[in-house]
Amino acid sequence: MAMGSLWSYISCDCICLLSSLLYGSSVSDTVDRFFGENHFSTYLSHVVIHRTSKLRSVVDKAKKLYKQVKHKKQDKKKPMRFFSRKDTPEGHYESVLQELEQDIRMGQAEVSAPGKEVRAAFVSFKSRYGAATALHMPQSINPTYWLTEPAPEPHDVHWPFFSASFMQKWLAKILVVFACLLLTILFLVPVVLVQGLTNLPALEFMFPFLTLILSMKVVSQIITGYLPSLILQTSLKVVPPIMEFLSSIQGHICHSDIQKSACNKVIWFTIWNVFFATVFSGSAFYKLSVILDPKEIPVKLAVAVPAQASFFIAYVVTTGWTDTLTELFRVVPFMVSYIKRSFEPSDDNEFVVPPMRYHRDTPRVLFFGLLGITYFFLAPLILPFILLYFCLAYIIYRNQFMNVYAPKFDTGGMFWPMIHYTMIFSLVLMQAIAIGLFALKKMELATYLLVPLPVCTLLFNEFCRKRFMPIFTAYPAEVLTKRDWEDRNDPRMPEFYNN
Amino acid sequence: MAMGSLWSYISCDCICLLSSLLYGSSVSDTVDRFFGENHFSTYLSHVVIHRTSKLRSVVDKAKKLYKQVKHKKQDKKKPMRFFSRKDTPEGHYESVLQELEQDIRMGQAEVSAPGKEVRAAFVSFKSRYGAATALHMPQSINPTYWLTEPAPEPHDVHWPFFSASFMQKWLAKILVVFACLLLTILFLVPVVLVQGLTNLPALEFMFPFLTLILSMKVVSQIITGYLPSLILQTSLKVVPPIMEFLSSIQGHICHSDIQKSACNKVIWFTIWNVFFATVFSGSAFYKLSVILDPKEIPVKLAVAVPAQASFFIAYVVTTGWTDTLTELFRVVPFMVSYIKRSFEPSDDNEFVVPPMRYHRDTPRVLFFGLLGITYFFLAPLILPFILLYFCLAYIIYRNQFMNVYAPKFDTGGMFWPMIHYTMIFSLVLMQAIAIGLFALKKMELATYLLVPLPVCTLLFNEFCRKRFMPIFTAYPAEVLTKRDWEDRNDPRMPEFYNN
Secondary structure, eight states: OOOOOTTOSSOSEEEEEESSOOSSSSHHHHHHHHHHHHSTTTEEEEEEEEOOHHHHHHHHHHHHHHHHHHHHHHHHHOOOOSSOOOOOOHHHHHHHHHHHHHHHHHHHHHHHSGGGEEEEEEEEESSHHHHHHHHHSOOSSSTTTEEEEEOOOGGGBOGGGGSOOHHHHHHHHHHHHHHHHHHHHHTHHHHHHHHHHTOHHHHHHHOGGGHHHHTSHHHHHIIIIIHHHHHHHHHHHHHHHHHHHHHHTTTOSBHHHHHHHHHHHHHHHHIIIIIIHHHTOSOHHHHHHHHTOGGGHHHHHHHHHHHTHHHHHHHIIIIIIHHHHHHHHTHHHHHHHHHHHHHSOOOTTOOOOOOOOHHHHHHHHHHHHHHHHHHTTTOTTHHHHHHHHHHHHHHHHHHIIIIIOOOSSOOTTTTHHHHHHHHHHHHHHHHHHHHHHHHHTTOHHHHHHHTHHHHHHHHHHHHHHHHHHHHHHOOOHHHHHHHHHHHHTOTTOOGGGGO | OOOOOTTOSSOSEEEEEESSOOSSSSHHHHHHHHHHHHSTTTEEEEEEEEOOHHHHHHHHHHHHHHHHHHHHHHHHHOOOOSSOOOOOOHHHHHHHHHHHHHHHHHHHHHHHSGGGEEEEEEEEESSHHHHHHHHHSOOSSSTTTEEEEEOOOGGGBOGGGGSOOHHHHHHHHHHHHHHHHHHHHHTHHHHHHHHHHTOHHHHHHHOGGGHHHHHSHHHHHIIIIIHHHHHHHHHHHHHHHHHHHHHHTTTOSBHHHHHHHHHHHHHHHHIIIIIIHHHTOSOHHHHHHHHTOGGGHHHHHHHHHHHTHHHHHHHIIIIIIHHHHHHHHTHHHHHHHHHHHHHSOOOTTOOOOOOOOHHHHHHHHHHHHHHHHHHTTTOTTHHHHHHHHHHHHHHHHHHIIIIIOOOSSOOTTTTHHHHHHHHHHHHHHHHHHHHHHHHHTTOHHHHHHHTHHHHHHHHHHHHHHHHHHHHHHOOOHHHHHHHHHHHHTOTTOOGGGGO
8 A cells, every 4th residue: 555755735744742651561562552552543653752953953063064164165265254264274173073973972972762752743644645644533532642743844843842732832822812912911011102203292291391392294294194103003013022032832732833833823912902091091991991992982982983093094005015025135134134144154056045934914905904904994984095905915915925025834724724814803893983983973873784784794704714614624534535545556546636 | 634533622724604606506515615725724625504494304304104104013912992093095005105205306306506505614624733723814805704513412502593694594593592681571470470479468458269268278378388389380491492482593513512502591581580580589670670779678578578488498309309319210201202202102112312491400409508608698498408409409310410311412511601601690799798788787897897798709700711711611632632642543643632
């Protein structure tokens, strides 16, 4: 029986993570016995994961040394650089390399010892169907004992959490949730600052010495029109890396999952901290009181959202347009790499193609979608600006995807559900604002007639969840069997699979 | 390869429901091709379900006729009955039976025709492991096309929804949710009536002619102390059958699922309509305003809940104690069956052992648990009454389970998650009331120190959901493979399975 490729896209592997040893003494024995007995018809083999951090650090050190030696030789050819380094005699490198070789040998010896095994293994199956079976079925009576996950692509693996048990991962997840809440609350500081800047008289009252400067028309225009967006945008730049870090300690075993989780966090953070925090400008406690009083939300939104229309139009121009344009020229990465090269000389041929950072750009595009949907009937003036933004974004991101970024992993369309849910949220929010607006203008009939609209939107969402969501969570038996037939190159493959 | 028993507890069957035909012209062909190709290693056979309502009605008619003829013969021996019937000549029965025989033959001929097939089939697999695989794995690219469900026990099957498509089931579910909401709102009428009765002056004001009667001490005691509970209890009796009916049109394919779903509905209906509606006595709109203002809930609960302590103590005595005692003597079923027998004479040997009605009794017991947990620190006087109730209930239900009821289906412990969730809800409610009480008494430190308590309860619930919930949803591979080994009676069965 032919085996599917080990690291194929619909993989024949899954990763099993076990929290304690059962049968034999080693992880390898336990995995082999468990899968050999419970999935005997499809189980093929397994590879236990070893902890090689020591070995890896030694290898990294050797690589760095090699780079230094290589660079030294090149330096002799082109002597001009911004910063030159002290010379070290070549005999020194030789002795260091010998030491490293010794270290690597010792590390390899240590790794092959059974004590270094991590309680996780890559398990291979005879067919994709078999792997999917092992993936979907609960393994043991205690569901925290054996965890199976689909094996990620080889360069997509995130190693640190292979040794984490169910409890550790669960605790990490809860801690991350609390950290996100804390970050959301702390972020209100720059938002409140932004709101303070749009209110010049209050600023003059607090800092009387500024009166002279603030009375200049240009300064006041910059401060009220441009500075708030700038501060907001600068502080927002910090959020995606923080969210990515939080997602990375959450227990995911591949980078694509981390990016997905970070993207989700950044979307809700942006919606809450940019949209709601700006709309309900005021103290944090006032914002809390708004959530805790859901009956009043539509009316409060109807009062607060239209008031911020001019701010958000400015936001589309300052943040949206400039962001897409800086994305085109990649100003920040260019400057960073220029400065880095001056300080740390490296091989010029060693150019790494940057990966797309979905968790930074997807929430931004979705946020402008939210602005467009919620403001189109309150302040239609926002529409041309947003239209221009989307046109720009389409052209520029299309170019970036084709010519600049190299995909680090296949997303498999996994970001689509997030986009769907954000759209549904935007629609329901818009409908809630419309209800609030009609209630505010004492149009009772219109208010009551609008109430079924969000209910219908939510029902539509529920239908989509039932009809389309399963496609995103697992491959169906039909697809798996078709792929298995193709792998076997069997001429008896049923005809209908060729459609 | 030996096959597991067709209707065993962990079944080798699953039911597939398909919404449209794909390959061949008949359902049987489609099922055979799909499972034969996509689950070729484990698929054994299938039985397509036929619509036999016409045949069944004819068979039922024949059975009834048989009963009548039999009863007629017995009647001749014992001529005394409350109500006698007109005699019919015996020749009449003969001609009717001949007609029926003809009908049954025609019905069978119709059923074997392929046009009468329903788009559902019982699919059998070579092993339990194979059946579980087909159950867990999504089948086709369109997830609404093939639905697989575990096959219920034979006498547990609920036939009407085998022909329903995914969309029909989904719409039925949404309609049932709206029906439940409507019922909850309509049920506020008797509750408001109950609340009116506890307020005698208002009653006297509304119906002045009652003043004379109400001034008698015995009458007023009965009206304020006993009548409210009686009205509430009588109207509550109607709820379980209604909820069972609603669950039965929701698309479930077995009676045990219907009972589970009805039990869930009755639990939340009881908690909302007896506990909350009584506590927040007043108009329906006032109650709505309470949910829509979650910040104020703890404080409002802290005011309203202690005020109803005496009502709930009376409720435990009148409803709890009397209910368990009537359960012991089964007064209502006894009277119903006595009256029924007088009107419709039947064979005395034909005694059907009644099944346990979980959806009627489980919510009641859980509700007294809720009362005990929420009132133990507000009105400790309720505790001895509840303790006595639980002792009585333990003894009586133990007896009923052992000597009176015959299990209609194996619940498989599936009611446990409901009990767990209700307990967690009771705990969080109690903690919310405690927080509200401390806030009301201006003990700020105690209030803030108590806030982490419900958070911890919810975290505990989340842990239990992760750790124990999977056991209730599916059998793990370990158990399935062990059962498969046992079925095969293979001497090579691994030793560790004998533990």
